[in-house]
Amino acid sequence: MVEGRRPATGASPAPDAAGLGRARATGFLVPAMVLILVFLVVPAAWTIYLGVTNYRLTGLAAAHPEVVGLDNYTRALGDERFTNSLLLTLQFVLGSAVIGQAGLGFAIAFALRDRRGPLRRVVEGFVLLSWILPSSVVAFLWIALLDRDGGTLNALLGIPGTAWLLDHPMLSIIIFNTWRGTAFSMMLYAAALENVPRSHLETARLAGASTWQQLRDVVFPRIRGHVLTNLLLISLWTFNDFAPFLITAGGPEQRSEILPVYVYKVALAGGELGFGAAISFIMLLINLVIALVYLRMLGRRKEAA
């Protein structure tokens, strides 16, 4: 098996080259696993439990929470606002993660693949900057950019009064998140492209293959594993991303209310922690489905190849 063609968590290299042994390997695992168990698994399990109660932050239900079984779940699934929010979230993931970040990230990495020097550093620098700046800062930058009256974008385009955030809220946050997260995909694909032998691309090019054909026949088969890792992580992160709240607050009138924003409004503004926890758990299940779909699409074909 050629290295680099392996999917993210495929088979390991030669077993135990350093003579670690089961016991010591366990020792290496323990610190991380203890932290994860205490500060991740316990709160997660607790949240799942909250999801079957009517627990609230204040009021009578805070003093005497009751187990209400699956009421929260039936309520969520029957709620138009939830289904609407779910649809928006899927749009958001498809538009900003799969098409936006992964697509643009790959395109940048591909365009820069044989470049060294200042151009590459400047482009990569700006892309990475938008990734590492704090979200409260970048949210404000985007509000300033897209503002109806004083926004820089309208000033540049000479179309004052265009209310991007009101008329195209989903498009706005999709483009925002593409801007925000492309760096990760770009870096991952830049690394992946180094696994594609230059000579193979050259051969394909000389044989008259178009760029698209080169990508499909030469590049993609070699970076399938990276594509899987990338799509999996960015879809998961985007699905649970709260930053759009800082720009549109889910508005106008819930037209950009993706699930993390919905949960925030339910749990923090509405104080309904039980219901919010139930929605979080549904989100977890949807994340699971997305992960399984990716694994099937990209993991299986590798075996066939």
Next chain:
Amino acid sequence: MTTTAAPAPTTEPTGERSTFAVRHLLAQIGRYTFLCAVLGFFALPLLWLATAPFDDTPTITASLPRFTLDNFRALLDNPYALSSLLNSVYLAAGTAALVVTFAALAAYALSRVRVPGRDALLYGLLLLSSIVTGTATMVPLFELAFRLNLIDSRLGVILILSGGLLPAAIFILKDFMDSTPTSYEESARVFGASPLQIMRHIVVPLVRPGLATVGVWAVANVWGNFLVPFLLLRGPDKAPAAVIMYTLYTEGGQADLRLLSTFSLLYSLPVALMFVFVSSRYGFRFHGGIKR
């Protein structure tokens, strides 16, 4: 290989070469146009951050500033602004150190030793980490911190944030470990090196860009996190910049643009500088790059 399936060229040899040159030229033009567009797209929103802090009356539009440093002076009068940046450094450094160390050890072990159900475990944890970052978990997190006596403790914030970041960090680092050749480790083992020594002297140097990447990623995550430090820490003496940034609004909820823009710049600089430092010192890229 599949490339042979490409359509055979039909033009005569000389024509072929010239179309080829034209196509090459067009491709180059296309590529540079694309890269310029990318540069514009990524730089445009940042413009405001570069101009507003130096403007004596900043508006929401990015424009050439009427230059002044008064905004920085005004910010210095804020009793919490600068110390909050130090608090952020403390939290970010602590979390990044924990995450990088623990994730590297765990990723190495998972990469080299077959643990049954390893992949399912990793995916499961990755999924759990996605709900624990949401608002619905705030009560369990708070109660947990309360029971462990970690309220108003920076360590509590560091531990909770680390717990949330570790699964993805292990996931990314395991990829790095998987793609490093094992032959050095085998020879080191022949010469009697212990696993920890092998880890320190052979594996770490090989995956250094990966460790740097995960470190920067962890710092960026902590640097922007508002909810966890806000809920767990008491009072502004320990509050990081993400929390203090929220206070720069007037009573009516209006942003004080002078303070906000200036603080945004100061708040952004450390992570930007750290990135420049780390990428020039250790390299900054994902797995695969090491086998060049």
Next chain:
Amino acid sequence: MSAKPRRAAGVLAALTAVALTATACGGSDEPAGKDAKNITLTISANSIVGGKNSAGAEWIEKWVIPKFVEAQKAKGVTAKVTFVPSGVDDEQYKTKLALDLRSKGGADVIAVDGIWVGEFAQAGYLKPLSEVAGGQVDSWEGWSQIPETVQGLGSFENKRYGIPLGTDGRVLYYNKKLFAQAGLPADWQPKSWQEILDAGAKLKALPGVTPIQINAGTAMGEATSMQGALPLLVGAGGEIYKDGKWSGATQPVKDMLDFYTKVYGGGLGDPKLQQEAKGRDKSFAEFAAGKIGILGEGDYFWRSVVNPKDGIAKMADRDTTVGFAMIPAKQPGAGIRGQDFVSMSGGGVRVLNPNSKFPSQAWELLSFMHSAEGVKAELAGEKRITARSDVNKEVLAGDPMLSFITDKVLPVTAYRPPLAVYPQVSVALQEATAAAAAGKSADEAATAYQKKVEGIVGGPGNVTS
């Protein structure tokens, strides 16, 4: 899932504690730590020096704490008082307080929004003042200075949980210059909703002027409820919560929504502005720039927005240009309690933490903060309606607007129900106004609203229609 038994144990422990404290207080009426010589107290508020409500934070740090420590010293008590500032959204501040109080932590003296008192009390986070600090509470001189209705802000089920800081009232502001241009009187006082619409129709003739701004939609949040939906609702004789039931698609709700359709459907308002995240700030700026004719707002607008000295949308000619009128009922006599005019009010409250180690001294601190001297120091020259009549008489005398509020508006005002689900009902109400502003009929919007409210408050049994 180890969470469940532990939680149950926690709840049990909390209940036992409640029971024990209740009996302890009922028995001896003597709070713990009364005679301690070394005391530590903390104050928390959503204000911070250099940020949100900076003046309030400065008052606590530079006036309250030193004076209180000095006074204690005179009694031979060494007091250490600290202030824990915050500067975040109210919802986030509330969440943190709730979590703190839930785990028996938090400051001794806490500033809250009056609307939270009921839900915090129901959750067991707060207790009546006299239960926390004993008999000295009821004999405090200040109660006689605070009108019954204002005391209601800090009360729940007829028990005092906190001392109100002050209150406010809602009016219709109008631009006298625009009114003159439109041929409307300078001393305008509409007697019915129709008269507001008529004035709007005349203002519509002026170029570039939005005749009426009545907040609508969820982007403005509670400002929509307080400045728009609720005053209109009480003006149509309805109450959002009455006799244990929430108002569904009742006639007053439909009337209120119908007014929105007339304003926004009739081209008298700017529906886009209602959707913008910073819409309320923009409405301030537009009013100050003479682009809005009539604006429904609280006295906050007069004090802090168009204030020529330090407002966020200063109007140098505020005193001559800005007029104010009471909000009329739909028709004379159609308001709640048969009123001709209506308003809504709210306000902040300071409460005691029931888990305070030094409840008696915490009360001393709290009542000191609310003494006439303390309240005047807090104002620091600013004019605002405080809870205390004696202070108001002294400081509001020169201000026509604020005297107008205390004399005319407060007697007819109404308050929101202090219950945990209110914020959600309020959001549903805001959504209904958004629908009406966007062109849905009042009936449609009201039906959708009723459905949402039924879901929020636990079924149609708790909703009137």
